[in-house]
Amino acid sequence: MSRLRLSQQHTLQILQLIRSSGSISRADVVARTGDSPFLISKVCDELLQGEFITEAGVGESTGGRRPTLLSLRPGFGRLVGVHLGTVNVRIALTDFQGNTIAYIKDLSHAAEGPDVAMNHVIKLINGMAESHGLIPSDINGIGIGISGVLDRSIGTTLYWPKLPRWVNVPVKKILEERYQTLVVLEDTSRTSALAEVWFGGAHAAKHFIFISIGAGTGAALFLNGSLYEGVGGFAGEFGHISVAEKGPLCSCGNRGCLETMVSASSLLRKARHGLSMGLSNTLTKLSHGNPQNITLELLAQAMREGDRFATRLLSEMGAYVGRATVGLVNLLNPELIVIGGGIASAVGELIHPEIERVVRESAMVQSVKQVQIRMSKMEEKDWARGAMLLAAEEALSNSFVKWSESGRAKASAVPFSGLKVRKSNATSVSELTPGTN
Ligand SMILES: [Zn+2]
Known part of the structure; x- marks a missing residue:
């Protein structure tokens, strides 16, 4: 940015404001920057002529004419x-x-x-x-x-x-x-x-926790509106909260970490073991008796068909996630927790009630009242x-x-080609402002 003249630096700031807003009216750009309407109009015209931005639809009226909204030009950049x-x-x-x-x-x-x-x-x-x-x-x-x-x-x-x-x-x-x-x-x-913040509507929450459960388990903590990274950048290792003292050995060296109890692989391992023990007629039927045919989707289907073994397995999993989530709720008093990742896509709606039940029963009542827990709808x-x-x-x-x-x-x-590689420390996740698109 230092290669730009001062006025161009300012134009770039407004371009970034338009990007991070998704779409925004000129009046709102004026309000957000404190610049004069004349200056903003000039800058926006320049960005329109340069084909960086476009006039896209109209916003809500605050009394007079409905304002034209500015957004990045669709199709611009790769x-x-x-x-x-x-x-x-x-x-x-x-x-x-x-x-x-x-x-x-x-x-x-x-x-x-x-x-x-x-x-x-x-x-x-x-x-x-x-x-x-x-x-x-x-x-x-x-x-x-x-x-x-x-x-x-x-x-x-x-x-x-x-x-x-x-x-x-x-x-x-x-x-x-x-x-x-x-x-x-x-x-x-x-x-x-980040996807949840930008595309899933979580940008409205200032205190937001994203929990990802798939092959592994992790979390991202957005506190006071920005990502909390920790001193070495390692914050969010939610999967290594201990939930079962004598549980299986984890890759981190501890025993009974949440990840070892709820990951996709542990769930499938338990399901296959159950099948070999003859614990589920539905799973036997759905998998044609072959443990290797068992997937998360199959497990979900067995639960929907009322299979008691599959129901117990998924409820147990929900309870473990719930227990670890109680700690987060008490410690951080978040307003929104979204649970995503491969497991959430496959069996999220089935484990959600159990997570909700454990948190509502065990976390501190004041924090429970303020938190919304939902499953990610991201594809x-x-x-x-x-x-x-x-x-x-x-x-x-x-x-x-x-x-x-x-x-x-x-x-x-x-032409886009030949862009110089620059140090990327200007863009960290914490500096990205949520948009509405
Ligand atoms: Zn661990």
């Missing part, structure tokens, strides 16, 4: 969001606004090691770019969420529970070198939480869009700078 999980990878190609241009889900091959998995990610991104007429350097930025433990300052994995080959993998560097563009790395709990595609958000703010700034330096023709006419 961002990639990657959600790299233990089993699956989801990749979305979007514009700066987060509108999906293309989406793909495939096996992540994470268990086969970083070389195989990262090459696969690159192959998928290239295929997606190619089928939309883009060359790799057209990509304005890549945000990638990984289900491992990370060193965010340098964009590497520290380790990945259960996947021993992912120690110190320079994921950010690998993608930067390949695409010569901005790359930002985060863990998948936080990128999914898997949105997880990848959440990762894209990591790069959105800085990528838009880069495009603006390039446009300013190129003599300010239309932004859409400025």
Whole structure:
């Protein structure tokens, strides 16, 4: 930003305000910035002429004429969001606004090691770019969420529970070198939480906790409106709250961590064991007696059909999540808790009542009155869009700078290729302002 003249820096700030608002009237831009209506009108006209923004619909009237709303121009910019999980990878190609241009889900091959998995990610991104007429350097930025433990300052994995080959993998560097563009790395709990904030309506909550339960378990804590990261960035390891003193050994070295009791793999292991013990006629029927056929969806179906074993298994799981959630409610007094991740997608509505019951019964009454607990309605595609958000703010700034330096023709006419890789410390999750789109 320092390469811009002062007035251009100001124009960029207003552009970012429009992005983070989703859509906003000129009067609201005036109110939010304290600038004169004349100046804002001039700046907005410039951004309209540059084709950064568009006039999109009309807002609520406050008495007079209904105001025209400004938003980023749909179709402007190309961002990639990657959600790299233990089993699956989801990749979305979007514009700066987060509108999906293309989406793909495939096996992540994470268990086969970083070389195989990262090459696969690159192959998928290239295929997606190619089928939309883009060359790799057209990509304005890549945000990638990984289900491992990370060193965010340098964009590497520290380790990945259960996947021993992912120690110190320079994921950010690998993608930067390949695409010569901005790359930002985060863990998948936080990128999914971002999706919930931007696309799922959680932006209205100032004290919001996102819990992700899938192959692993994690949480993202938005306190006072911004992400709480902790001194080393490791805050949110919700899965390693101990809920069963003599429970199974966890990847962290402790016993009975929540993750070992509620993860997808532990649930399936218990279901398969139950099947072999002849505990469920419904599961036997649905799986044709083969334990390997048991999936979360099958377990959910068995519960819906009134199977007592499946019901007990899922209720037990809900109770464990509930117990750990009681701690969060008492400690942080949040207004909204959203539970997402693979387990929530598959069996969320079935475990929700038990979570609710345990929290209502056990947490402090004052905090219970104020908290709303719900299951995420985000689709898997949105997880990848959440990762894209990591790069959105800085990528838009880069495009603006390039446009300013190129003599300010239309932004859409400025070729995207050749963007310099800049240090990405300007965009951390905590600085992203929730929007309404
Ligand atoms: Zn643990």
